[in-house]
Amino acid sequence: MLDERLMFVSIPVTTEQETPQVRAAAAAAAELYTAHAPLLRYIAVTKFHVPRSDAEALVHDVFTTYFSRPGAVRSPRPYLIGAICNAARYYWRERKNEEAALDDSGLLPPIPEQITEDVGRKLLLATMLSRIGAKCRDLLSRYYLDGESTADIAASRGTTTDYVLFLLHRCRRRAREIVQAGDAVHRR
Secondary structure, three states: OHHHHHOOOOOOOOOOOOOHHHHHHHHHHHHHHHHHHHHHHHHHHHHOOOOHHHHHHHHHHHHHHHHHOHHHOOOHHHHHHHHHHHHHHHHHHHHHHHHHHHOOOOOOOOOOHHHHHHHHHHHHHHHHHHHHOHHHHHHHHHHHHOOOOHHHHHHHHOOOHHHHHHHHHHHHHHHHHHHHHHHHHHHO
């Protein structure tokens, strides 16, 4: 009997077209809302621990769904209670997914100690390369980073292979001194 009156809720009405049937359906909807909304809020907050502000939105969603198809529901009270339970469960599933997406620690494994040591070494190497001088920086990067042979470096510089080996020795010694001085500073 109550559902038949609610079928008219979805009819667009202006004040000129307001009929007694429409007024009765609106009154029935208001009565249903006032009778069940506090119970639905209570269930969402106490049983499912949904925050009050979000529980209010869930209650409105449940009633919106109910009023969008009034003829499909035989008994409103069990339908509304079941709908608020399902809506609260869905709320927490979505909240869990949002938190997992925002949680960076779950996406990245913990950083091993070896990587942090490598970062320290790279920073020390960058400091060393900035202090070592252009000639040594070029020679060391070509030999170690680019993988050029001493013969290729000698040919491009117009010198002998033995002189390139001598320069590499001097540059490595200078780099070692800078790195040792940097380690001493970092250990203090």
